[in-house]
Amino acid sequence: MGSADVPAPVIRRLPLYLRALMFLVDEGQEIISSEELGKKLGISPAQIRKDLSYFGEFGKQGTGYEIKHLREQLKRILKVDRGWGIALVGAGDLGHAIVHYEGFKNRGFHIAAIFDNDPQKIGKKIGDLEIRDSRLLPKVVKEMGLQVAIVAVPASEARKVVDTLIALEIKAILNYAPITLSVPAGVQIRCIDPVTRLQYMTYYL
Amino acid sequence: MGSADVPAPVIRRLPLYLRALMFLVDEGQEIISSEELGKKLGISPAQIRKDLSYFGEFGKQGTGYEIKHLREQLKRILKVDRGWGIALVGAGDLGHAIVHYEGFKNRGFHIAAIFDNDPQKIGKKIGDLEIRDSRLLPKVVKEMGLQVAIVAVPASEARKVVDTLIALEIKAILNYAPITLSVPAGVQIRCIDPVTRLQYMTYYL
Numbered sequence: 001m002g003s004a005d006v007p008a009p010v011i012r013r014l015p016l017y018l019r020a021l022m023f024l025v026d027e028g029q030e031i032i033s034s035e036e037l038g039k040k041l042g043i044s045p046a047q048i049r050k051d052l053s054y055f056g057e058f059g060k061q062g063t064g065y066e067i068k069h070l071r072e073q074l075k076r077i078l079k080v081d082r083g084w085g086i087a088l089v090g091a092g093d094l095g096h097a098i099v100h101y102e103g104f105k106n107r108g109f110h111i112a113a114i115f116d117n118d119p120q121k122i123g124k125k126i127g128d129l130e131i132r133d134s135r136l137l138p139k140v141v142k143e144m145g146l147q148v149a150i151v152a153v154p155a156s157e158a159r160k161v162v163d164t165l166i167a168l169e170i171k172a173i174l175n176y177a178p179i180t181l182s183v184p185a186g187v188q189i190r191c192i193d194p195v196t197r198l199q200y201m202t203y204y205l
Numbered sequence: 206m207g208s209a210d211v212p213a214p215v216i217r218r219l220p221l222y223l224r225a226l227m228f229l230v231d232e233g234q235e236i237i238s239s240e241e242l243g244k245k246l247g248i249s250p251a252q253i254r255k256d257l258s259y260f261g262e263f264g265k266q267g268t269g270y271e272i273k274h275l276r277e278q279l280k281r282i283l284k285v286d287r288g289w290g291i292a293l294v295g296a297g298d299l300g301h302a303i304v305h306y307e308g309f310k311n312r313g314f315h316i317a318a319i320f321d322n323d324p325q326k327i328g329k330k331i332g333d334l335e336i337r338d339s340r341l342l343p344k345v346v347k348e349m350g351l352q353v354a355i356v357a358v359p360a361s362e363a364r365k366v367v368d369t370l371i372a373l374e375i376k377a378i379l380n381y382a383p384i385t386l387s388v389p390a391g392v393q394i395r396c397i398d399p400v401t402r403l404q405y406m407t408y409y410l
Contacts, residue, residue, distance in 0.1 A: 008247075009214075011408050015401035023385050040385075042213075079407045086403075097299035098399070102360045103383025107400045108407065147410060148403065155307045172406035174399055178308025180228050180245070188406035194303070194379055194397060195312045196220035198291075198353065201377035201393040202284045202313065203216050205352060 010051045016041055017048065018074040022106070024067050033064035080108025085144055087170065089161050090152030091116035091124075091131045094176055098152055099126045109148070113140050134161075141168045151175040162189070215256045219283055221246055222253065226276040227311070238269035285313025290349055292375065294366050295357030296321035296329075296336045299381055303357055304331045314353070318345050339366075346373045356380040367394070 020040055024032060034045035041048075052058050052070075055077055059065045075081040088095055088111050099111050114126060117134040124131050132140065140146070149170045151161050158177030165173055166187055173189045175181060183189045225245055229237060239250035246253075257263050257275075260282055264270045280286040293300055293316050304316050319331060322339040329336050337345065345351070354375045356366050363382030370378055371392055378394045380386060388394045 012405050014408070015398075015404035018404065019398070019401060020385065040387075077408065078404045079410060080404050084403070084407060092302070093298045093305065094302035097297070097302050100298065101383070101399065103398060103400050107404070109400060109403055148407070150399070171410055172403065174402055174406070178306070180225065182245075188409055190402040190406060192397060192399060192402065193220075193224070193308060194306070194355070195308050195314060196224060197379055197395040197397065198289070198314055198377065199220035199223065199283045199285050199312070200217050201379070201395060202289060202353070203219070203282065204393055205284060205376055 006054045010054060013043065013047075013051055014074055014078055016043070017051075018071065018078065018080075019107075021067050021071040021074065025071060030067055031064050032067055034059065037065070075108070078108070082108065084109045084148045085112030085146050086110065087112065087137065087141055087144075087146045087149040087165070088114045088152060089116075089134065089137070089149060089165070090176075091118070091121045091126060092152065092154075094152040096126055098150060099129065111150075112144055112146060115140075137164060138168055141170065146170065148172045149174070151177060153177060155179050211259045215259060218248065218252075218256055219279055221248070222256075223276060223279040223283065223285075224312075226272050226279065229272050230276060235272055236269045237272055239264065242270070280313065283313070287313065289314045289353050290317030290351050291315065292317065292342065292346055292349075292351045292354040292370070293319045293357060294321075294339065294342070294354060294370070295381075296323070296326045296331060297357065297359075299357040301331055303355060304334065316355075317349055317351060320345075342369060343373055346375065351375065353377045354379070356382060358382060360384050 020037060034048045038045040038048050058070050058073060086109055088098060091114050095114060104110060114129050114131050115134045115137055116122060116131050121131045122133045147170060149165045151158055151173060153161050155177045158175060158179050162173060162181055166183060171187055175189060175191045181189055225242060239253045243250040243253050263275050263278060291314055293303060296319050300319060309315060319334050319336050320339045320342055321327060321336050326336045327338045352375060354370045356363055356378060358366050360382045363380060363384050367378060367386055371388060376392055380394060380396045386394055
């Protein structure tokens with residue numbers, strides 16, 4: 001089934017299923033029912049079964065899902081059964097935090113190169129990676145064949161950085177700056193906005 | 206209408222509407238149709254109208270929504286027409302990035318106190334705020350009447366910190382650590398997980 005046929009909200013839930021399954025594997029569990037998975041995620045079992053049915057038959061009636069098998073299938077569907085190199089733009093506090101983020105492990109991504117335009121930062125290292133001059137973005141993105149980027153620069157610079165990344169044919173951009181962005185068809189952009197999450201929670205207070 | 210009556214996905218979209226409206230006010234726009242708003246957000250106009258109809262009649266047939274009015278109503282509904290003080294736990298790179306995050310402005314939240322358990326950090330300042338000893342959490346949370354917290358500590362410490370916050374009757378927790386958490390009824394928890402966002406995008410590559 002082609003990408004365009006599955007509703008976006010379904011695709012948004014698949015990474016949540018995958019994350020839960022990976023924790024379950026770590027805990028040594030082998031089988032899970034849609035009821036149990038739903039309870040863990042706050043998603044109805046019917047929704048989970050319907051979401052997964054877009055991609056095939058993964059569960060057995062009455063026994064549930066074989067966790068490792070479903071995990072591998074979800075990795076394949078989300079195309080994270082490979083290693084995506086990420087171009088990280090911005091080597092400030094946030095850039096450092098992203099490089100040190102423990103949640104990348106075994107989930108299909110790694111920071112491949114870090115860029116900043118601050119001469120004080122260029123040449124220094126975060127972990128094993130040297131901070132490179134932002135002017136080298138085109139060269140490095142091309143040489144490494146990068147298709148994914150993370151934008152961790154101040155709001156005032158984010159739009160210019162995103163435009164540069166799009167011009168370099170980066171196809172997936174995760175943006176941490178608090179600005180709205182529209183991008184051309186064929187480019188995916190998602191924003192990390194902690195305030196929308198906080199506002200969701202205060203509704204219930 | 207009570208909190209429990211509105212589906213969670215509706216509540217999750219309200220902060221997106223509010224954010225878009227705030228940008229539009231900044232740009233000087235006064236009226237917007239559900240069609241135009243939908244286009245900006247990638248949400249269908251029918252969905253927007255249905256979501257808002259849970260809370261009243263905000264648009265006029267044929268003219269659209271008065272932006273400032275709808276913004277104020279959404280602020281009221283999400284309870285961000287006031288200022289929520291946040292207890293930030295973790296004063297590493299990520300804690301620094303959160304304190305300096307430009308997206309908090311005028312959106313109902315401010316960092317009220319910062320905590321860390323590292324003697325090297327305690328007593329130092331981030332912006333105007335002094336980093337306090339985590340052992341002071343109970344005292345400060347009580348004195349300041351804080352109900353919202355952000356957890357920006359390593360994964361290995363996050364569970365303990367969350368348990369502490371729950372014991373202090375914090376009701377809304379935004380967690381940046383890559384761990385799964387279950388919390389008692391009456392406590393809201395949301396996690397910032399950049400990898401789920403990345404995995405959503407690679408599906409389309």
